Amino acid sequence: TQSTRPQRLLGAVKKNATRGDPRSVVKAIDQFCRQKEWAMNVGDEKGCILDSVVSELNPATVLELGTYCGYSTVRIASMLPPHAKLITLEFNPDYAAVARQVIAWAGLEDKVQLVEGASGDLIPKMSEQFEVETFDLVFLDHWKDRYLPDTKLMEECGLLKKGSVLLADNVICPGTPEYLEYVRASPRYESQYFRSHLEYTKVEDGLEKSVFLG
Numbered sequence: 075t076q077s078t079r080p081q082r083l084l085g086a087v088k089k090n091a092t093r094g095d096p097r098s099v100v101k102a103i104d105q106f107c108r109q110k111e112w113a114m115n116v117g118d119e120k121g122c123i124l125d126s127v128v129s130e131l132n133p134a135t136v137l138e139l140g141t142y143c144g145y146s147t148v149r150i151a152s153m154l155p156p157h158a159k160l161i162t163l164e165f166n167p168d169y170a171a172v173a174r175q176v177i178a179w180a181g182l183e184d185k186v187q188l189v190e191g192a193s194g195d196l197i198p199k200m201s202e203q204f205e206v207e208t209f210d211l212v213f214l215d216h217w218k219d220r221y222l223p224d225t226k227l228m229e230e231c232g233l234l235k236k237g238s239v240l241l242a243d244n245v246i247c248p249g250t251p252e253y254l255e256y257v258r259a260s261p262r263y264e265s266q267y268f269r270s271h272l273e274y275t276k277v278e279d280g281l282e283k284s285v286f287l288g
């Protein structure tokens with residue numbers, strides 16, 4: 075049977091990255107996507123913006139919506155202080171299976187909890203099932219038309235506190251117009267656009283950082 079792109083991406087990690095070295099895993103995926111096959115990872119350019127937001131925030135609790143192959147999971151988790159936790163949600167079992175191996179290859183299993191399921195179902199269960207009160211950082215990178223409903227759901231479930239940061243990928247390409255309008259117009263958020271490019275291309279894209287004001 076034919077391999078899938080995520081499986082080929084995993085193969086490149088196992089071939090070119092050093093076990094237990096998250097940066098080499100990130101580098102191997104970026105090289106694979108530049109030289110062999112494009113894949114929808116946040117990538118190296120936007121990844122640097124992600125890194126700066128994480129290091130500035132030094133979050134204790136992080137939620138990621140849309141694991142895919144685990145590229146941004148590894149990028150974020152590699153920068154977390156000890157005892158910090160990253161919960162990442164992925165509803166495609168094949169992608170989840172690849173991501174688990176990528177996260178394990180990076181040696182970050184202890185910092186990452188990959189939960190298989192749909193964000194809409196899991197977000198309401200966060201506090202009771204995963205013992206999380208609120209998230210310091212949420213990275214949105216799943217279906218683009220789900221950014222807004224899931225943000226409203228996180229508000230309703232009390233998962234955001236004053237100072238919580240939402241960082242959203244792809245606000246230009248493919249684009250998340252309703253989400254962008256909401257966070258930029260709402261008095262409950264202080265939003266900032268970080269201009270960049272679509273991963274591995276020259277097409278404009280960017281990240282929107284929105285601080286919840288409570």
Ligand SMILES: O=C(NC/C=C/[C@H]1O[C@@H](n2cnc3c(NCCO)ncnc32)[C@H](O)[C@@H]1O)c1cc(-c2ccc(F)cc2)cc(O)c1O
Nearest residue numbers: 114140142163164165166169191192193215216217220248
């Ligand atoms: O579409 C993009 N990302 C989607 C990610 C989906 C991943 O997240 C998982 N997922 C989706 N919804 C949910 C969910 N909840 C919602 C459903 O219940 N709950 C849990 N997991 C979920 C999927 O299973 C995938 O693993 C994208 C496209 C381009 C792009 C740009 C230009 C082009 F030409 C082509 C493509 C660039 C990017 O950076 C992109 O992120």
Ligand SMILES: [Mg+2]
Nearest residue numbers: 116215243244
């Ligand atoms: Mg993306």
